[in-house]
Amino acid sequence: MTQPAIVATGLRKSYGPVQAVRGIDLEVRTGEVFALLGPNGAGKTTIVEILEGYRQRDAGDVHVLGHDPARHDRALRERVGIVLQSTSLSQYLTVEETIEQYRGYYAHPRPVGEILDVVGLAEQRDTRANRLSGGQQRRLDVAVGLAGDPELLFLDEPTTGFDPAARRNAWELITNLKALGKTVLLTTHYMDEAEHLADRVAIVVHGEIVAQGAPRDLAKGEHAAVVRFALPQSAPALPQALAGAPSANGLVQIETEQPTRLLHQLTSWAVEHQLDLESLTVSRASLEETYLRLTRDAERQAAEVAPPEAGSRRRRGRRR
Amino acid sequence: MNDALLVVRQVRYENRWFWRNPPAAFFTFVFPLIFLVLFNVIFGNNEIEVPGGTTNESTFYVPAIAALSVVTACYTNIAMTLCYTRDDGVLKRIRGTPLPIWAYVTARVLHAVLVGMLLVVIVVAFGRAFYDVTIPSNTMAAFVITVIVGSAAFSMLGLAVTTVIPNAEAAPAIVNFTILPLFFISDVFINLEDPPAWLDTLANVFPVVHFSKAMQTAFNPFESGAGFEPAHLAVIAAWGVAAFIVAIRRFSWEPRT
Numbered sequence: 001m002t003q004p005a006i007v008a009t010g011l012r013k014s015y016g017p018v019q020a021v022r023g024i025d026l027e028v029r030t031g032e033v034f035a036l037l038g039p040n041g042a043g044k045t046t047i048v049e050i051l052e053g054y055r056q057r058d059a060g061d062v063h064v065l066g067h068d069p070a071r072h073d074r075a076l077r078e079r080v081g082i083v084l085q086s087t088s089l090s091q092y093l094t095v096e097e098t099i100e101q102y103r104g105y106y107a108h109p110r111p112v113g114e115i116l117d118v119v120g121l122a123e124q125r126d127t128r129a130n131r132l133s134g135g136q137q138r139r140l141d142v143a144v145g146l147a148g149d150p151e152l153l154f155l156d157e158p159t160t161g162f163d164p165a166a167r168r169n170a171w172e173l174i175t176n177l178k179a180l181g182k183t184v185l186l187t188t189h190y191m192d193e194a195e196h197l198a199d200r201v202a203i204v205v206h207g208e209i210v211a212q213g214a215p216r217d218l219a220k221g222e223h224a225a226v227v228r229f230a231l232p233q234s235a236p237a238l239p240q241a242l243a244g245a246p247s248a249n250g251l252v253q254i255e256t257e258q259p260t261r262l263l264h265q266l267t268s269w270a271v272e273h274q275l276d277l278e279s280l281t282v283s284r285a286s287l288e289e290t291y292l293r294l295t296r297d298a299e300r301q302a303a304e305v306a307p308p309e310a311g312s313r314r315r316r317g318r319r320r
Numbered sequence: 321m322n323d324a325l326l327v328v329r330q331v332r333y334e335n336r337w338f339w340r341n342p343p344a345a346f347f348t349f350v351f352p353l354i355f356l357v358l359f360n361v362i363f364g365n366n367e368i369e370v371p372g373g374t375t376n377e378s379t380f381y382v383p384a385i386a387a388l389s390v391v392t393a394c395y396t397n398i399a400m401t402l403c404y405t406r407d408d409g410v411l412k413r414i415r416g417t418p419l420p421i422w423a424y425v426t427a428r429v430l431h432a433v434l435v436g437m438l439l440v441v442i443v444v445a446f447g448r449a450f451y452d453v454t455i456p457s458n459t460m461a462a463f464v465i466t467v468i469v470g471s472a473a474f475s476m477l478g479l480a481v482t483t484v485i486p487n488a489e490a491a492p493a494i495v496n497f498t499i500l501p502l503f504f505i506s507d508v509f510i511n512l513e514d515p516p517a518w519l520d521t522l523a524n525v526f527p528v529v530h531f532s533k534a535m536q537t538a539f540n541p542f543e544s545g546a547g548f549e550p551a552h553l554a555v556i557a558a559w560g561v562a563a564f565i566v567a568i569r570r571f572s573w574e575p576r577t
Contacts, residue, residue: 052416074418082416088409092340101333105326105419148417 002030003066005152005183006051011060013046013207020046022207023060028200030151033174033184035194038204039295044187045085045156047204051185052082052154065152078107081150085157087141091130095121098129099143106148118176119143120169135166142173153177155186159193171196191288195219203291205298215287225259225284227266228252229277236273242266251279323423330419330427331434338431348397348435352389352443356381359509360451368511372542377511379454382447383463383539384508386440387532390470391503393436396495398428398478403491406482411573421573425479432478433471440467456539459547463538469553470531473560477527480563483570502528507536527559 006028013021020043028034036044049055051062053069053076062069067076089098096112103109116122119139124132129140138158145153158174159167167190174197177184188194194201195215202212211218228251231238238244242265244254256262259282270277339345363377370379402425405411414424447453456463481498485491503509505519506529515523523529530552538547 054412054415074420077416077418080416082413084409084413084416086409088413090337090340090410092337097336102417104329104333105417107418144413 004028005030005065006034006185007061007063008047008051009061011047011050011062012058013043013050013055014058020207021050021057024202024204024207024209026202026209026212028183028185030183031178031181032199033178033186033197035198035201036185036187036204037189037191037194037201037291038187039189042204043207044204046207048154048156048185048187052080053077078148079151081145081148081153083141083145083153083155083158085160087137089129089137089140089144092128094126094128095132095140095143096125098140099147102144102147108149109147110149115143115146118146118180119173133166135162135169138162138166138170139173146177150182152183152185155184157187157189159188159190167193191286191291195287201287203294205295208298210294210298211290218290219285219287224257225255225282226289227254227256227259227262227280227282229266229280231277232275235275239269242269323420326419327423327427327430330424331430334427334431335434338435348393349439349442351392352385352439353446355388355509356385356443356446359385363511364451368513370536370540370542372540372544375541378447378451379539379541380511380536382444382451382453383535384511384532386443386467386539387470387528387535388503388508389439389443390436390467391474391499391528391531393439394429394432394471394474395478395481396499397435398432398475399481399485399495400488400491402428402479402482403485403488406573407488407575415573421571425571429475429479432475436471437467454541456541456543456547458545459538459540459543462547462549463535466531466534466538466549466553469556469560470535473527473556473563474531476560476563476567479567479571483566483572486576488575499528502526505529507532527556530555 004027006026008024008026011021011024011026012019022043024047026047036047038044046055050057051064051069053064053072056070065076065079067073069076093101095116099112099115103112113122116125119142121136121139121143124136129137132140142155142158145155155174159170162170171193174184174186186197198215200212200214201218202209203218204210227244230250231252238252242254242262244252254262254266263282266277359381360378364381366377367374368377368380402411411421411424415421444453444455448455481495482491485494502523505512505515505523506526508528512519530549534549534552534556537543537549537552540547
């Protein structure tokens with residue numbers, strides 16, 4: 001077994017009185033896609049920026065590819081690619097010129113043609129950055145992150161603000177990276193993204209990791225499935241076995257470990273009473289539900305422990 | 321990789337970047353010429369006294385505007401572009417690559433100095449072509465060295481001032497506030513023949529007047545010696561060294577607010 005790409009233990013960071021990261025342990029294995037999930041201001045970016053070497057931690061041990069990122073070693077920067085949240089490339093250079101410039105900073109860059117293929121910008125090679133669409137500019141960001149052929153790539157919210165098609169393309173790109181054997185650490189607040197891409201995820205709330213594991217395993221902590229349907233006005237009360245909670249949009253929602261059995265009971269009951277259950281759906285337990293439950297719980301706890309203003313306090317300027 | 325090579329390559333990138341925005345590049349070069357033409361239209365035929373004889377204001381304005389060119393190309397330009405690249409996250413991105421941030425900043429400075437020198441050549445050539453200004457040969461070495469010392473010092477000042485500029489929106493206001501008044505009281509825009517003593521004292525605290533005076537001496541057609549102004553050059557250099565120390569100690573790759 002190869003060494004993990006990233007190991008962090010007891011990581012802490014405060015900005016003045018605000019504890020942004022409160023003692024987290026994290027391990028990212030070589031070759032995996034690892035996602036950090038959490039609400040805005042949870043501390044994701046601070047964690048990533050400490051791992052990238054942009055911020056100094058207050059306490060804890062961190063190893064990134066065997067280096068301490070706080071030392072800002074050039075040897076480490078040769079092996080790591082960083083894609084920041086906001087794009088920051090010259091608008092007047094072409095795609096190829098931009099990639100060439102950044103390739104020039106590395107001892108062993110990846111060939112331009114390969115980078116263009118991986119990010120899917122081969123056709124835009126001679127296009128200036130200011131003529132690219134938002135999604136394409138983001139890909140150019142990723143391309144620049146790949147210029148040095150890094151072993152480890154940091155992607156901070158790679159698809160925020162994307163339309164669904166652009167997001168699908170970005171996912172394909174990240175899948176390509178994994179196929180190349182890269183280790184990817186990404187942050188996102190899209191659950192479907194993490195579920196689709198990540199081998200493992202960590203959910204960060206208020207600077208702490210509240211859950212960590214494969215998306216499927218995390219979702220399993222919940223009930224296996226949720227059945228939702230609209231109950232007609234005229235319908236009699238549901239039998240005890242089928243009792244559910246009303247959901248936000250007026251649908252009845254039943255959480256179950258045995259969806260087949262429950263559906264059988266429900267539909268038998270409906271047929272017996274000659275009812276038509278509109279909007280009937282069965283959905284598998286998802287990471288999103290786990291996520292919502294965990295963040296809700298943590299918010300509640302934080303509100304109980306700390307006075308209200310501390311609970312709603314946001315980390316200072318996320319782009320600092 | 322060889323750091324010197326990285327810097328040279330980065331200067332080339334800077335150069336490409338500079339010319340890819342033609343309106344910005346164009347006005348960088350036209351701006352000093354506009355001043356040269358305007359001041360000559362307004363004051364050009366006045367006779368002025370210079371050490372050793374009398375000449376007309378054109379002979380004053382060519383070195384004055386050459387000094388202005390160096391100050392704007394180095395001080396103003398470095399301060400502004402660095403604030404913008406800092407706000408845009410370019411510095412942050414560079415910091416994540418193996419390119420040392422000092423190599424990036426050095427390349428930016430070298431490029432600014434090259435632009436400043438090119439401007440000086442253009443201004444002098446323009447003066448020679450349209451205002452019959454003589455280019456003194458015995459002081460040429462002094463002229464070149466004064467330009468080099470000035471470029472270096474004003475580049476360092478450009479770096480240093482970014483440490484008190486909170487963000488790019490504030491950059492033009494702060495940079496202009498620090499430099500425009502000095503152009504008026506430092507024999508750049510106007511040849512002050514008999515300024516109030518306090519104004520003279522105030523101007524002498526700052527490096528601009530020393531730079532413009534050193535440039536005047538190196539451009540004086542009646543100058544019989546080498547045209548060096550060691551005292552003025554020392555003040556400029558001192559400002560440059562102080563600015564360098566501030567820039568090294570307080571430089572930031574991210575916006576201050």
